[in-house]
Structure formats: C-alpha cells, structure tokens
Amino acid sequence: MSPRPRTFRRAALAHGVKTVVSVSTDKAVKPVNAMGMTKALAEKVLLADGGEGPHSTRFVIVRYGKRDRESRERRALLRAANRARPSLPVTDPAMTRFLLTLPQAIDLVLHATVHGLGGHLYVRRMPAAL
Numbered sequence: 088m089s090p091r092p093r094t095f096r097r098a099a100l101a102h103g104v105k106t107v108v109s110v111s112t113d114k115a116v117k118p119v120n121a122m123g124m125t126k127a128l129a130e131k132v133l134l135a136d137g138g139e140g141p142h143s144t145r146f147v148i149v150r151y152g153k154r155d156r157e158s159r160e161r162r163a164l165l166r167a168a169n170r171a172r173p174s175l176p177v178t179d180p181a182m183t184r185f186l187l188t189l190p191q192a193i194d195l196v197l198h199a200t201v202h203g204l205g206g207h208l209y210v211r212r213m214p215a216a217l
Contacts, residue, residue, distance in 0.1 A: 096133065099144050108199045109133050111150040111208075134206050147203035149195050150210050151187050187211060 099107045111130055114123035133146045187195075195211045203209065 094132075096146070099146075104144050106145045106147060106200055106203065107133070108196055108203065109146070109148045110196065111148050113150060115150065130208065134208070145203060145205035147199045147205065148208040149199045150208060151192060151195065 095107070098104075109129060111126050112123070114120070115126035115130055116123075118124040118127045130148055130150075133148060191211060195209060199207075199209045
C-alpha cells in the first residue's frame with residue numbers, strides 16, 4: 088500500500104509553517120468552468136477545519152478579480168480588434184468588473200499574511216468599473 092499523498096496543507100502542518108495564504112478568484116463564488124471549480128474546491132479544502140486546529144498554522148484566503156494592468160492590456164487588445172472588425176461580441180452589456188491595481192493586490196496578500204485569522208477569507212472593497 089502506497090503512503091498517503093502529500094498535500095500542501097499537510098506539508099505546511101508537518102513543517103510548522105506559520106501562515107499559508109491562498110490567492111483565489113471571484114470565479115470561485117459561482118463556478119461555471121474548471122478554473123472556478125478548482126479554486127472553489129481549493130478554498131473548501133484549505134478551510135476544512137475552519138483554518139485553525141490543534142496546530143499553529145493559519146490558513147487564510149484572499150480573493151479578488153482582475154488586476155488593473157491585466158485589464159488595461161485586455162482593453163488594448165479589444166481596441167486593436169475593434170479597429171480590424173467594428174463589431175465586437177460582449178458577454179453582457181450590464182456586466183461589471185472589479186479592478187485592483189498590482190500594489191493593492193500585493194497589500195491584500197501582505198495584510199492577510201500579517202493580520203489574517205485562520206479560516207478567514209479576505210476580499211478587498213473596490214469600486215465597480217463598467
């Protein structure tokens with residue numbers, strides 16, 4: 088019989104890691120594709136015991152959507168595509184995006200690392216961009 092496989096959770100516990108911060112996505116809220124489903128499952132596994140237990144490792148999750156730079160690059164691609172073809176398909180005209188700058192994303196991860204409570208999921212408040 089083979090030994091039980093190592094997971095990042097068991098490895099963190101075995102090596103006395105103080106804090107594990109998992110970066111998740113807004114797609115984990117209502118997953119409709121493989122990425123969202125795996126992120127949602129990862130969140131559930133990480134927080135299975137409330138993120139704390141008889142160990143000293145804290146398991147914390149941060150969740151956010153698009154980083155602003157990713158979206159700027161995507162907008163540039165869309166503008167180029169629009170010049171080539173004047174009509175672009177849009178998922179839903181009423182769709183909203185929540186954008187985070189790279190420094191804001193880094194601050195969220197650092198905040199969760201230093202101040203995060205085991206079993207908590209952190210989502211930064213951010214304005215919606217239409």
